Amino acid sequence: MKHIGPISGIAAHAAEFVATAGYDNQVILWNARTGLPIHRVHHDHLANQCAFSADGKHLVSASSDYTARIWEVPSMRLKAVLSGHDDDVEMAVFSPDGTLVATCSRDHVLRIFDLQGELKGSFHGHQADVISVVWSPDGKRLISSSDDGTVRQWDTASFAQCDEVDIGGVETDTIAITRNGVVFAGDDEGRISIIGQGQVRSVAAHAAGIKRIVWNDDKQLLVTLSYDRSAILWRLDAQHTLSKLRSTALPSIIWPRSCAFVGEEELVFATFGSRYATWNYERDQWSIDGIQPAVSINAVVSAQGQQYSIGDAGLLFRDNKPVTGVGSLCNFLQPFGPLLLTGGQMGQVFDAFTGQLLYQHRSPLNCGTTFEKDGVLHALIGTYTGEGLVFILDGRDGLKLVASIAMHDNAIKGVAANDRYLFSVCASADAALHRIDDFSCARHIDNAHSRISNGCCQIAGGFASIGRDLKLRLWLESGDEVYDSPHQHSIKCIGASADGAIIATAAYNGTVALFDLGTRSWQPLQRPTASGISCITHSGQQHDFLASSYDGNIYGIAARRAS
Incomplete structure (x- = not known):
């Protein structure tokens, strides 16, 4: 048993178990002492994160198949499917007493379920994707962070919002909480916000966005992972001041999306390979042997x-x-x-x-x-x-x-x-046109898509873009146009045929849809693989495309020829 796609999420229980969630749809339970796999289970789409209950008897996994699933440990028998979200579930976590699960999703909503999968209530208020959620130590509140740049607290009895902190409008991917209720939030500008005692303090921590914050209450240690390719270990003192203990450059196999404390002096990390990596932070020693590239x-x-x-x-x-x-x-x-x-x-x-x-x-x-x-x-x-x-x-x-x-x-x-403009799309859902002659901004398009913009390409008379909102948008000199796509899951990539007559779009669930610019119509949906399509480009033939996949294969896609 091993992963064949990147590991996105990782969790640990004591020094007994490690669990990994991967972009190959797999969730694998490992023996933390031997490093050997015990069982694996599957989602219907990308597995994003996972978490153990406090007693280690259950594991919950969050997936882009719009569900979270509860598994019994160590048998990994499916106990319940938590459904109802309308977009990717980014995270799921057990309540401190292990009787409830909170989920957060790119549909902007948080939900609470019991262990039988019954929905207990929902939380509405975030204005963008909700990326991270934790429970307060007493289980009476949820704390969430979102791409809307806020950290919010919610009452789990009334399902009402009870607090909101604006992190300067900066997307905030990750949060953690101490047993005393101090909240740490990591944002896309590399800052740690410390929220507690009615105030917010900021620490400049990394040179790029912080993608994961993990707190260990027993050791009073905090770890931050960043796209600047570093991990930093911090200690919190009685005045809620962070001091840096150690930093490490991440080996190239590490994906700085997730890590977990395991045992007395180690952290386990998500990777771009077949299994997880381990860092002994006391000895500053990495263990990456035996990790096969995805x-x-x-x-x-x-x-x-x-x-x-x-x-x-x-x-x-x-x-x-x-x-x-x-x-x-x-x-x-x-x-x-x-x-x-x-x-x-x-x-x-x-x-x-x-x-x-x-x-x-x-x-x-x-x-x-x-x-x-x-x-x-x-x-x-x-x-x-x-x-x-x-x-x-x-x-x-x-x-x-x-x-x-x-x-x-x-x-x-x-x-x-094209010959006049540079066109770009962004994870904030914006798009921009910059002039080639002096690189100045000719047009900035706020919310070009209603969800994350994932890709763009040149077409005759302008550009085309796609995103998580399942729309194809054309940015033409004659005006902007928008078309509903036949995709049911987030569109990952876009390309145009060699002659510019056909636009190809491909999704995270393996579907491909071709759009005829001449007739402004979609050709029948194709699905060459159940794995996600990562890139689609013209093959050099007039109307044919090449599609690369997370399953390690490349698929030829033929357009329907006009009769």
């Missing part, structure tokens, strides 16, 4: 008459055969003159053909495109911290950074270009 493919491109792909393992494949490696997860492939640019979690830009490191950024890299300015070919790379990095070729095999454009205040999810 098979997930994140990008595919047709270049120089051949098919190239890359993914979590950082291995470049040419026509499905490995040729080079860069040693860390990569999110995109972008042909650029003689180079094939790639990069990802480490913030490093590589030439995928040779594995040569070309540039180091302060945060992960997500996407790329090329454009011409003053007759010179340029490359644009979108970052998790909202900058668009602009490069030109430096000699035959080098890069030179010529501009850093402040495009967004959140992770850039997609970039595209």
Whole structure:
């Protein structure tokens, strides 16, 4: 038993069990002492997070199949399915007495269920995706954080909101609480907000967004994980002041989305591989032996008459055969003159053909495109911290950074270009047009999508974008257009055919839908895989596409030809 896709969530109970939740839909229970797997179960879609009850007798997992599920430990027999959310369930946690489960979702709602799966009540008020939830130590309140930049508290008896703290409007992914009721919140600007005794104090902690905060009450220790590729261990004193004890650079296999304390002096971490990693923070010693890279493919491109792909393992494949490696997860492939640019979690830009490191950024890299300015070919790379990095070729095999454009205040999810504009979409659901001639902002579109914008592409007369709202939006010189898609789950990626006549969209549940720009109509939905589609691009043939998947395969997608 092992994971074949990235591990998104991890939990531990004492020194006995570790549980992992993965993008391969699997939840695996492990023996914490031996590191061996015990049982595995499955969701119908990505498994995002998991948590044990205080007594270790139950595990709850949260999934993008819109459910949370309760499992008996160690048998992993399904006890209950918690349903009713209308979007991905990001987190689920047991009440302190283990009799209830709280869930939070990208549908902006929190819910409480009993262990039989009966809904006890819902909490409404957040204005954006709810990413994190914890119980107060007495079980009388829930505390939640959201992409709306607030931390809210809720009364679990009346299901009413009883407090709200604005974290400066900054997206806040993660919270933790002490037994004395002090709340820690980590935000996308790398700050820890300490909420307690009627005041909020802020600590500048990381150079990029904090993705997970975990508190250990017995040890009075806090750990923060960030996209700056570091973990920091903190101690809290009686005055609620944090002091840094130790920091560590995360190995490239670590995904800084989740960790958990286990045993006396260790933390276990989510990874981009087959199993979890361990850090002994007393000895500052990592254990990553035996972790096999995940098979997930994140990008595919047709270049120089051949098919190239890359993914979590950082291995470049040419026509499905490995040729080079860069040693860390990569999110995109972008042909650029003689180079094939790639990069990802480490913030490093590589030439995928040779594995040569070309540039180091302060945060992960997500996407790329090329454009011409003053007759010179340029490359644009979108970052998790909202900058668009602009490069030109430096000699035959080098890069030179010529501009850093402040495009967004959140992770850039997609970039595209035509002869006049750079178009970008962002995790905050915004979009932007920047002029190529001076890189100034020509148009910023707040809430271009009603949920997270996931990707974009160039089309004739403008650009197209998709997102979690299941809409296809066209941004044309003649005006903006919007079309409902046939997808039922979040749309992950978008591409246009070589002649620009067909738009391809693909979703996290493996469905592909093609849109004919000539007739403004959708072709029948296809589903080449039950796993998510990570990237879709034209194959070099006029109306055909290549779709890469988290299952490690590449699928050919044929458009229906006009009769």
